[in-house]
Amino acid sequence: MNNSFPENFLWGAASSAFQIEGGWDEDGKGMTVADFNSFKRSDKQADSKVASDFYHHWKEDIALMKEMGLKVYRFSISWARIIPDGDGEINQKGIDFYNNVINELLANGIMPLITLYHFDLPYALVEKYNGWESRDCAYAFERYAKVCYKEFGDRVKHWLVHNEQNLMIRVDERMNITEPDPWKADKQRAQMDYHMFLAHALAVNACHELVEGGKIGPAVSSTCTYPLTNKPEDVWAAKMNDFFKTEYCLDMHYYGRYPGYYMRYLKERNIVPEMKEGDEELLKSAKMDFIALNYYRTLCASYLPADEEHPVGMRVYRGNEVDFDQYGYCRDEKNTNLESSEYGAQIDPMGLRIVLNNYYSKYHLPLIITENGLGTPDKLTEDGHIHDNYRIDYLRGHLEAMALAIEDGVDLRGYCPWSVVDLLSSHQGFRKRYGFVYINREDMDLKDLSRIPKDSFYWYKKVISSNGAER
Template sequence: MEHKQNETFSSDFLWGAATSSFQVEGAQNEGGKGLSVIDVMKKNPKITDFSVAIDHYHRYKEDVKLMADLGLKVYRFSIAWTRIFPKGNGEVNEEGVAFYNDLINELVSYNIEPLITIYHFDYPQDLVEQYGGWMSRKSIEDYRAYAEFLFKTFGDRVKYWLTINEQDHVVRIPSRLGLTGDDRYEQMRLGYQANHNMCVATALTIKTFHELGMKGKIGPAVSYSMVHPASAHPDDHLASKDAMLIKHNYLLDLHCRGEYSKPFQTYLADRNYMPQIEDGDLDLMKQYPPTMIGVNYYFSETVTSFPATEEFPIGYQKEALLAEAEAGVFQVVKNDRLQATDWGWEIDPVGLRLTLRELNERYQLPIIITENGMGAYDELDEGDMVHDDYRIAYLNEHIKQVQLALNDGVDVFGYCAWTFIDVVSGRNGMDKRYGFVYVDRENFDLKEMRRIKKKSYYWYQSMIESNGKRLT
């Protein structure tokens, strides 16, 4: 639907940018930090690990000053669980507490709202070794207790909290659950049990949030991609709806409604993935839903139907993370109407508007975009500049769609680009860059890690200053 007039961004709209602890901090073995599953997972010899990252742990004051100069209203970052509780539970590490206190105080001194992700992939390895991590119900109380400590320690300065980042990805990536071995069926079965336990832990944490009288909003950060049917054939339309359910909507149905929908129950039962559910679990989720939703949006997907056969029986999947095919459900196909990034992610700004409308219609909660960005092979020229016009174009078109979603009546109160500064990509190291600030290091050459403002930095600075009026 086109509009004669576009809604303007409110004066208190939160313009921001995001990072995560393990991708920026470095200091992997400093400051009393314990090991996470990220620290011990198998390394890719072709890219850097996260041990140094971009050294934000030692350079946070310089980085926050760059955020302030950019004009950020909000900065989304995660707390490394094992900097606070090195073993995941037990004794508190005061050095870690001091680091985050200092970081938060620095942000507040520049009037930048801290938006904290409580858990962003880097689960404590010790909890995996103690009792199996998220696969055990013991994990529920350890997560809740960790979150409660954060609320009590930092809650006087923090109003916005994200419980778990991209829980759907954690379920589908065995290393992020601390799982080893090659039995994909068993990994998926355990993953759905972990998913259920995370939902219970989230509800208990939201209950604690309310009981402590915390001010502000709390909710998950979900990865969400619109799934388009490849044709007008009804089978493709059904495939798109089923893909939306098993990739995205099942998770928010649990968080927001305390519900395993009938189609999703059937999906789990057909594959023997149904988790153990204790009495009261679903009622707890219904009683303590999120008060906001964080959305990570990068691309859309297009699917066609994929009937199960003897060669590809129900349960067969191609790719684990962002499943490209699942027999009996869908198969991802190329959308010839869309361009793609260097990594093949199809660029679909309208998909963001559709995502926001879908979430609004299903759950009617305030929304903040917690990640949206374009990874690319950025090059620093001889004039110390990165001319990332492709990133500017990507962000400009997506922010336009946020404005249109506001016009559609969606309650979007903030936008965080991914990322504020170049980070170590989870699967592509320093090759894949997202930031407004270039970090002068390579995979295996740290150089001096100078911070250099890209062309997109100045563009976003102007966007924030005009409160979105300089969209082109």
């Protein structure tokens, strides 16, 4: 087993505000789209009102991070905790909370890596102008980002803009897309996506202007697609699946314009977003410093021809609202060579090595993995332990893939598995657990919310202390 992790490698873990914090309306915080959607499922599973209650346990949780040896903690700020209605008055109590968290992390030798936006748009902006459908949302985001840079940028030097814009835009619930007509929904989606690109560029430029030594980049949902067969059409379909689900987004961030195949698609569907004079210059001026990527699974695709009933470019979204078949391009298929988690994600460490090599060879920017993990039910034993060897096996395989990618020449700077503690899963509540630390609660029973380190906690502690040699 090779041990090729660099000496200053950033071993960490990750979370997001609405999934971990709780305190959803405390101290002036406004409701978010994530809150609104979670409340719709309150009769079936846990919602965001308490989540993992990090809002009241942050000091205890950071002590556990220190015990585990984390070098970096990737977390998100809730826009609605800073500016409750999205573009109005600033909430000092929200700023105070994040200042406390940041200061405690630094006091324990842990670098904060902050995501500005992780699925939780202030719901007031939806009510005001349907959020990202309006260009005004991009400027509201820029103002929010500038507030964060001003308040925290003296201590926080590493920032992420949007978490998984390329995936988020495909989930109607997260974008507040309620249009039943598929063409109208896709037109709305394309305009929202474009405004998020503008917001990204504005936030990148503001970071470089306001944060001395600041580094910033996107956090994308990475995609690696294999062809179903070696037919040339299937090989092309697999590449197009990656292009349409991830790389169009990275190309837009890197080059400041849509790649040719994506503009062709927008024209085929007659959904080209409204763009204004000066936008291209803005988009091209925003230079990301690194690429953060989230990796959970790989995909498989075959060529899907268009016909009279299904014109070229038309998308049909799958039941999970994430994957789609696209006529004239690609159809998602099951890869029979891989095992899947209980919740359907195909487990494939080799795909991570492929993704890392692909992104580094294409963009030549430093990379950091900001999510990777196994979501599954965990059982607390009668004597109070959680034996999650299945999670250790999963992570160990991906660590090996990372080490090999570094040997391949990839400039990989850090690893933040999902997640630091058990947290709220959007559609499976607390049945689907990812954390190194067990939160003693169920969906409908808060119990005592005690924190119990799992076997994977102690395993990862050894990984970190040995800089990856013991894994």
